[in-house]
Every structure is written in C-alpha cells, then in structure tokens.
Amino acid sequence: MKRNLLKSLFVTLVLVFTAIAAQAQCYIIGNDGKWLTNEAGAELQPTTEDGVYEGDVVFDDSQYFFVCTKLMDNPYDWDELLPYRYGPGTTVDFPIVYNKPLELTPAIETYNSTYKVADLGTHKIRVDFNAMTVTVDGTYPEHIYMMGTDGEWTLGVPSATLNHVEGTNLYKAKVEFTSNYFAFFKQMADTWEEQNLNRWIVKGEVLPNTELSLVKVFDKSSSYINRLGTYEVTFDYSNNTAMLYDETYVPEPETVIYFIGDDNNWALNTYFAKIPEVSDGVYEGQVKFGVGYFIIGTKLGNTINDWDTFNAHRFSSQADGEPIGAYSESPIFKNRGNYSSSFQIETGNEGEYVVTVDTNEMKIKFSGLVGISITNITSASDNITNYYDLTGRNLGTKKPAKGLYIKDGKKVVVK
Template sequence: MKRNLLKSLFVTLVLVFTAIAAQAQCYIIGNDGKWLTNEAGAELQPTTEEGVYEGDVVFDDSQYFFVCTKLMENAYDWDELLPYRYNPGTTEEISIVYNKPSKLTPAMEATNSSYMVADLGTHKIRVDFNAMTVTVDGTYPEHIYMMGTDDKWTLGVPSATLNHVEGTNLYKAKVEFTANYFAFFKQMADTWEEQELYRWIVKGEVLPNTELSLVKVLDGSSSYINRLGTYEVTFDYCNNTAMLYDETYVPEPETEKLIYFIGDGNSWTTNTYFGKIPEVSDGVYEGQVKFEVGYFAIGTKLGNTTNDWDTFNAHRFCPQADGEPMGAYSESPIFTYGDISSNAFQIKTGNEGEYVVTVDTNEMKIKFSGLVGISITNITSASDNITNYYDLTGRNLGTKKPAKGLYIKDGKKVVVK
C-alpha cells in the first residue's frame, strides 16, 4: 500500500512539473484593447524561478486582461485558445486588488470574464504558475474626496474624506449630507480646471442602500440625492461604484405603477434610472423625461443590482428596430422583450432635450410630444431676425433660412415661402 501511495505521489509530482515546464511563454491579452488571439498586448519574461513570469504591462485603452501561454495562428480562434487561457475563478475575483495575489484559474474551470485593474497606465504583473496566482503592482491614493455634501464648493477643501480600507479596493467614511448636490474626486487640485479632471458622479437617481455606478465627467455636473441625512459611504476604486448606506432607511412602497427609463442617461445601470413616468390611466403612462444624445430602454421594473438584466428584461418594452430614433412628435410601436430581437431606442444629435412621453401598453406604442418649452401654437410669416430655425421634429437647423416649408422659429410655427 505504501509503495502504491509513493507511486501515486510520484506521478502527481511529474504531472505538476510537466505542467510548469509547459509554460514556456506567458502572454497578456486585452490590455491594449485589441482582444486578438494571435497577438499579445504584452509578453511577460521568465524569472530565475521556474514557472514564474514578470513584466511591465501598459494599459492604454482597456482596464481588462487575461493570461495565456500560447498564441493562435488566426486573430479570433477563441475556442482553440481556451486550453491555454487563464481567467478569474469567480466574479468576485475579477477586480484586481493591487499588490495582492489573485487566483489564476484555467478558463475551462473559470468564470467567463477577464481581470480588471483600477487604473490605466503601466503596471508590473507577476504570474506564478506554481502557486497559480497573478499579482498586479499598483498604488492607491490615500483618500477619496467628496465635495458639495455641505453645500460648500471650496477649492481644496473637501466636505468629506473617505479612507482606504487596507487589502481592498474600497474607501469608506460616515458622511452627513446637508445639501443635495455632490461629487466624488480622486484627487484634490490647485485650480478648478485641474480639479475637474478628477470628478466622478452618479448619473440618474441616487438611491440609498443601492450599488451606484459612477462616471467621470468634465462638464461640472453633480450627483443629486433627494433624501438628506448621514450615510456610510463606500467608494469602490476598481469598479467605480458607490453606495450610500443608512440602516434606518426603509424604501417607500410603490403606490403607483411606473415606466422607468435607463440607458446612456444613467450609464446603463439596471437598478437606477434617469427618468420615470407614472400610470395616468389603465395601461397608459405619461410624464416629462429629459434625454441626452444616445440610447435608452424602458421597462416597468428595475433590476435589484447594477447589472440585473434578467429582472429588467422581464418587464421591458422594445422598439421594432434596434436604435429606433425618437424626437419631437415621433411615435413608435413597442413590443415585449423576447418577442423581437431589438433592444433600445435612440436619441440622435439635435433631438436631445425634455419631452412629454406617453407609453400606451394597451395599444403598445410610445409617443413623444414637442420639446418642452417650445410653443407652436401660432403661425406667422418668417422674418429675417437672427434666430435659429427648427424642423417639426425639434431638430436645430441653425440661423440660415431653410427651404420652403413649415418650421419653428422664436417658439412659433413659421412658413418659409
């Protein structure tokens, strides 16, 4: 029995050493944003320790990467690459914590995703096929700052300071909100021009006790929270998410049915929204919604997390064609999700703005009014005043007199002859 045990141990050791010896090369794919199977974004070099590779890797267009030990002949041989690829083992291991080994898992046993670093730039990566780990060097800022929570926006003076939690990507602090508008900053600066380079906000509704996606903005816009009070604020430096937690908070039960709008206006997070309209009669919803250029989707129920598409899609309505354009006085049929292959509506440049939107789930259609604030009740002859013309979809045509037809000018309908 002892001889059989020794024989089994010997075979295991041979297999381990064979596997280590087989890692003759170590490649990083995805850091350059190309995602090709025949071209690496970087190649790590072997160290004096067999089975261990290191190298500087530049992340210039992507924060994601995976490890592989062989390149393919063609650019998109993903199935052929699979036996040579290594991924995070679970979704919790996707976000790399700097200077802390993360588990390296063969792709066939791992989650279908890649690792994520928190910052673009150059990082030293160490891959250890003996310990089956990948380690990324990086430096965290000492603090994450908030401004506006006290209604004071003083350059260089944060209204709250979040401290780094050792061994994680998280920053935390108790913060009292006495004002509604606020923003996160990854660094303090000496001028407002430089300060704006570090501003991150929540797009859409800020809901307590909910994971909120953050976006970097350069236009000075801010997050808005309706409910003031004291929250434990958590900022995830890698995933750029935040949570404002209050154990005493109890969401008000929904007493009315709503249509929620998600999309580019709230960074496509399924548990928040950039607009909502109430049910005004059985199956008919109506209200004002402000749109920016981009895509949007509608549904009667939000997801439970930022990426809970199953819940949102189960209550979603879609256009007949993906990217169906919407603007002033436009109307489009809608379909339940799964009945059609399209997903989202589109607001094109020139059609952004605020509209009264009607969603009729009886007749299955969505309808936009004219742009809110533009009156078209009177018809006059076109004058030569220097003001912009608009077509009847609300699209800005500039100050030059357009071709013959009916247009909007100075908030009124005008006839160009």
C-alpha cells in the first residue's frame, strides 16, 4: 500500500512538472548582474521538443544565474518568485561543468543557490524540464601552465603543464618545486603584457594539502611556498582554486596568531601573516599590511570559507572596521557570538609594523612603522599630505602646532 502511494505521488509530480514545462516560459536571472525579479537577464526560446528551451546568454559582469518560469510585477518579490525558481538544489553556489547536463531542482527557502559559469562572455544554455537538467556550453583551454617552479621565468616557456581532466573543471599534474615563487597562467603569450593578463596567484602563504584561493593579477606578483618538493597540483578552473598535495606532508604544530583579510583574499584556511607566541599568552612579530580589513585568530579554517572553525578561535575588535595604525592600541574580545568584527588599515597607515597581541590583557598593539627611527626626523615640507600624531590619529593636511608628528611615513618636526 505504501509503495503504491509513493508511486502515485511520483507520477503526480512528473505530470505537474510536465504541465509546467509545456506552458511556462524560461528566464535566466543574474547573468546581467541586476538580480531583479521583474526583469530577466535573458529569455530562452522553446525548441521543437516540448519542455526544452535554448538560447545564447551573455554574462558580462556576473558569472552567476538561476532559472525561473515566471517574472514578478515588482523588482524584489523574492518570496513570490520562489515557486517559479530552479537551481542546483544545494546550499552553496554550484560551479557549472561545461557541456555536461547538470541537475535542475525546484528551489525552496533553504535551497535557493545559483549556478556559476567559469568564464564571462556568451554561453548557449539548454534547459530541459523533462529531464530536469541545465546544460551550458563552453570551451576549456587544453592546459593550465605554471611558471617559476624551477626558478626560471622565460616568456612563453612554462615550467610545468597541467592537463585537463575530461568531464570536470580540473587540471592536474605532478610538479617539482625547486624554487619558492610561482604563478599559474591560463595561456601562454608572446609578450609579458599579454602573459600577465592571464596570471593567477595565491595571496598569502601557500600551505600544502590545502584548498587555496587564487586571484587574478596584472603585474609580476607571485605565489610563495616555503616548503619545496614534489606535489600533485590541482587547478579548479571554475572556482579559481588550487591545491598542492603531498601525502608525506605533516604540518608542524605551532602556537601563533594568524592574520586574514584583504591581503590574502579572505581565504580562511591560509593567511597573509602570522606571529609566534613569545611568552605565555603574548604573541609578537613583524607584519606587513596593505590598505583594507583584517581579522586575527589562533586557528585556521579547514576550508576557504570555514567561518565556524575560524570564529571559534577568533579575536574581534570593539567595533567593526575599527581603524588601527602606528603607535595604536586597541582592545580585543574572544568569542563574541554572532557578532565578529574586524580591524581596518586606512590609506596612509599601510606598511610594516611590529604587532603585539596580548591575550592576557586582551589588547593588540602596533609599533611605529618598521624602519622609522629618530634618525629619520626631518623638517616638515609643504607637500599636501596628511599629518598624524604619535598615536596614529589623522590630523589632516593642515600644518599642526609645534611638535613631533608623522608625515609620509616619516617622523617630522613642525617648528
């Protein structure tokens, strides 16, 4: 009896989906970056086969999309749109594998994620409501290249070549690292200007056996790995991630404070700097900061987006975006529940500092900029740049009262 009931329910669902497919229109939302519920980024056209739609879709500013069968009257009726929305049926955005039919699932409140294409540009999309699949066409490069792993940076000559794994977004190869600096390239070129248009690196420390977030750069920046040796290198073309795997690698246990933020693309399982414990509960070392936000903690996440693990070992600032700089001292707070705030390095305060994190007094302290000493004191010039007092407070461009200040990263005397 139970089996017949389930069979009847299944047949009913199939008939419902078939009816929807025969009558509905088919829209693509998100490819244009607008994310409106009353305006489609593209509309697919019905084919000669009932319930199957196709069309060319332009992805200009966005790599994400979902499918829907009806538009709303207003631009932000997300709850009303939900019954007409279809996606990957996952809680996270799902990378498309080109030319491979992927599952198309009715969205529900807890499963309303999107698909992600690997490349901007025009892709032909096929939606089949009978098979409940979506297929996106695309062309993968034959290889992904690496340069620098052998210490050589010869234009057009890769030091390693990763091969495409058929039916996936992945490229793999065994690579020997005899040099610390390297980069990935999606194609080879005849000039360095063209070559660097396809350059991808890891911002921050490269840790073996860890999923690494890659960013596209247009200069000579490189990834850095401290531990040389032979690794199985995997490059994920859709997610722009990489992994250097060595089954013999055993991470050394260490007690440190990790720095994560804009300077390492917010990858929670790696870092842009770390400082060691120098005495019980006190950590100290030199850290170089760019402009932007950062957070600190004593344990990395297990994956790039593992906030739960990192936040359980995180020290937060008093206020989100709290500015910090030369000669400053700020309180830190452990495990503040759902409210986890970050520090900010503002323009003019970037540079290298000796940083002390004291978990006994619950404070983070910045020294003056590394390399600036009393011998750097000069007379103040009339250049239009900001003055800072010795606590790092921005005093603006107007010349302050007599005294000792910081200007252009140097100590100056205003007479």
